[in-house]
Amino acid sequence: MLIDSHCHLNFPEFTPDLEAVLARAQENGIGMMLTVNTKLAQAKDLQAMADRYPQIFCSVGVHPHDATSYVHGYEGDTLLNQIKALAQHPKVVGIGETGLDYYYNNSPREDQISAFSEQISAFSEHIQASIDLDLPLIIHTREADEDTITCLVDIGQGKAKGVFHCFSGSADLAQKALNLGFYISFSGILTFQKADQLRQIAQDVPLNRILVETDAPFLAPVPHRGKRNEPAFTRCTAEFLATLKGLSYSAVETETTNNFFALFSKARPLP
Numbered sequence: 001m002l003i004d005s006h007c008h009l010n011f012p013e014f015t016p017d018l019e020a021v022l023a024r025a026q027e028n029g030i031g032m033m034l035t036v037n038t039k040l041a042q043a044k045d046l047q048a049m050a051d052r053y054p055q056i057f058c059s060v061g062v063h064p065h066d067a068t069s070y071v072h073g074y075e076g077d078t079l080l081n082q083i084k085a086l087a088q089h090p091k092v093v094g095i096g097e098t099g100l101d102y103y104y105n106n107s108p109r110e111d112q113i114s115a116f117s118e119q120i121s122a123f124s125e126h127i128q129a130s131i132d133l134d135l136p137l138i139i140h141t142r143e144a145d146e147d148t149i150t151c152l153v154d155i156g157q158g159k160a161k162g163v164f165h166c167f168s169g170s171a172d173l174a175q176k177a178l179n180l181g182f183y184i185s186f187s188g189i190l191t192f193q194k195a196d197q198l199r200q201i202a203q204d205v206p207l208n209r210i211l212v213e214t215d216a217p218f219l220a221p222v223p224h225r226g227k228r229n230e231p232a233f234t235r236c237t238a239e240f241l242a243t244l245k246g247l248s249y250s251a252v253e254t255e256t257t258n259n260f261f262a263l264f265s266k267a268r269p270l271p
């Protein structure tokens with residue numbers, strides 16, 4: 001089986017037909033999926049979904065786009081304490097998605113600096129939670145390579161582990177992530193026509209450090225590009241990766257699944 005290591009099954013795009021989406025995942029050999037939290041207020045909905053479906057795991061965390069609304073605490077407690085409390089649920093296997101995203105920002109420069117520093121404090125609390133709980137980080141980073149690595153080194157103190165999800169950064173960032181012991185997850189972007197640089201990076205990253213994901217409902221891989229993405233399409237990215245690296249599909253399937261369980265060690269294979 002293959003695992004979709006990052007999707008958002010609670011997003012409204014899946015409300016009308018989640019059962020059919022899960023059935024198509026099963027038909028395509030996607031045996032498990034990790035549905036990733038972006039707003040703390042939705043963490044319990046994800047946990048309810050994971051309780052209902054044995055093949056679904058979930059995470060706890062605040063997306064950098066939402067960091068400003070949570071950085072001063074949530075429901076009367078600090079972000080750190082809230083994450084730690086919500087992560088006690090048995091199917092929460094990771095912390096995130098968290099990180100830094102300096103790409104979408106139309107605010108004036110001074111507001112921008114304060115928004116960035118709020119992202120950094122939210123990211124720092126996630127890193128601390130991840131270390132305290134021994135659960136891996138699910139990192140989202142865009143146009144913020146240097147600050148992301150600095151936070152992981154300074155706050156992580158060599159103890160932080162996790163995955164750079166939906167990787168679309170530079171070869172230098174990939175190397176730094178690998179040096180820190182992190183995994184790299186490739187999404188449908190790998191199949192996009194203009195992604196030559198990313199394909200080169202995927203060729204160089206060793207298979208024992210790779211995960212695959214959809215980031216559904218976004219970023220559907222070729223040949224579904226432009227449509228709603230869904231976990232079944234993880235297969236397209238994995239097939240593409242196998243061809244790119246000159247490997248069999250089953251090698252990619254086996255190794256990325258082993259990698260998933262090695263990193264997300266609170267997740268157990270289905271009996």
Ligand SMILES: [Zn+2]
Nearest residue numbers: 097140165166
């Ligand atoms: Zn993301």
Ligand SMILES: [Zn+2]
Nearest residue numbers: 006036097215
């Ligand atoms: Zn995501």
